[in-house]
Amino acid sequence: MATDQDPESVNRRIARLRKASGLTQQELADRTQLQGPGYSRSYLAQVERGHRLATPAVVSALAAALGLQVADLYGQPYHDALTDDGITTVIGALREALAYVDVPPDISHPRPLEALEADLQGVHVLLQQTRHAKLGALLPALVEETTVHALETGSERAWRALHRAQVAAVRLTRKLGFEDLSELAAERARASALAAQDPHLAVMVTHRRTLLMMARAQWRPALAALAHAARQVDRARPDSSEVLGAIHLRSAVLAARSGDRQAADDFLAQAQEMNGHAARHAHPRDTHGTTFTSGNVAVHHAAVAVEVRDYDAALRRDAHVTGEVAATLIPERHAHHHIDMARALAEIGKPRVALERLERAEHIAPQLTLYHPQARLVTQHLVDAQRTLPAPLRRMASRMRVI
Structure with a gap:
């Protein structure tokens, strides 16, 4: 059982930050009503006492109501673990690499673009394997060198390579709790997508940015952004199934966290339709790093049930994530x-x-x-x-x- 000397848990941190803001449990509960379905005082009391889990939706709503970031409530970044893994120093290097916008870094002999593209493919694999430490060690140099090629040559190919490096930075820094750096990397990635003249790259930046919006309980703005992004998709392109499918899956989770289960189920049905379309036409499933597969659709069905706290349905859906379905994950x-x-x-x-x-x-x-x-x-x-x-x-x- 936890004691006062143990590391501060999320529930205790929520209680401390609420009190520091001068709010009663009822006042904080009332504020969450502005974010969507909201939470009652009794529910909040159970969360603070640790009798109920502080789910992602709860943490996001409470952070927004307190005017804080989700990372503040979670206690991120987890500096001790990051230091042990050697990632802390990498974050500073990555922040500096992303600072170059109009003038390239002072690198006299960047590696050829072909070599950087090969390394970026390796970065994609590291992202899938969640090997954060090794990824972090590679990423700052890749961002800097692709920045040199993009700014000095202006070629769409170079901008596309820079975009991939910046998207990797978005994903890594968000997972580690550096929300401000993730937001900066997303802004850089959007600019690179436009320079690369590929509208689907910009659509996928919106898709990734909505994870940051989700963390701020901005359910409706995020859903509106995804709906707008879906209208920008060129359905004649072979990657359209992956892009639309990824948008529908993200929308399903957003709708579930907002309390709209019917909308979440509708988005899941649309994602399932895109999955079938991709299978029938042999369309690529991972052009944009989404791995839009039958397994991914299946785990999102379970995730939506968890988000709406229908745990019986979640367990039933979990039973389908086996065999060939699980093998696609x-x-x-x-x-x-x-x-x-x-x-x-x-x-x-x-x-x-x-x-x-x-x-x-x-x-x-x-x-x-x-x-x-x-x-x-x-x-x-x-x-x-x-x-x-x-x-x-x-x-x-x-x-x-x-x-």
Whole structure:
């Protein structure tokens, strides 16, 4: 069981920040009504006491109501773990690399564009495998060198390479809790997409930016942005199924967090339709790093059920993420699914099975699980709920530094 000397949990941090803002539980609950369906005072009290999980939707709504970032409530970035992995120094280098806009970095002999493109393909693999430390070590130099090529040659190919490097920066920094840097990288990526003369690249920047909007409980603006992006998709292009499918899946999660289950189910149906269309026409599934596969659609069905707290439906849908379906999942998405299911199992009082799902996530993608706020939150919840910690849970909690 947690003590006052343990690292501050999310529920305790929420209570502390609420009190620091001079708000009662009722006043904070009232403010969440402005973000969507809102939460009652009694629900908020259960979250603060650790009796209910602070789900992503709850954390986002509370952060917006308090005028804070989600990272503030989660306690991100997790500096101790980042330092151990050698990522802290990389973030500073990446911030500097993204600062070059009009004038290129002073690099006299950047590597040939062909070599940089090959490395960017490797970066794509590292993103899928969630190997944050190795990715971080490569990324600053790739951003700088592709910036040199883009600004000095102005070729669409060079701008496309720079765009890929910047998108990788968006994804890495968001996962690690550096929201401001992720936002900056997204702005840079949008400008590069326009210079590359590829409208679908700009559409996918919007798709990725909505993750940041989701974290701020900006459900309706994010859904509107995705609807606008969908209208920009050229359906004659072979990558249109992937782009539209990714938009529908993101929209489904946004709608679920906003409390509109019917809209979420409608978006899932549209994503399923795009999945079938891609299969019938042998369209590419990963041109933009979305890995839009049958497995990805299946885990989003389960994720939506978790978001609307229909845990029975989530478990039924989880049963379909097996065999050939599961085989289409990249490590990042597969591990994330196990974390989602751990949330559901913890909420319905099945701590042993919840821990097993966290262990499976860690086996598939160790760094993703270590840095994932919800994985840490579920682990903390399991710790708080038990007087005597089983050895596997103690080891997991120790690795995550939540005890």
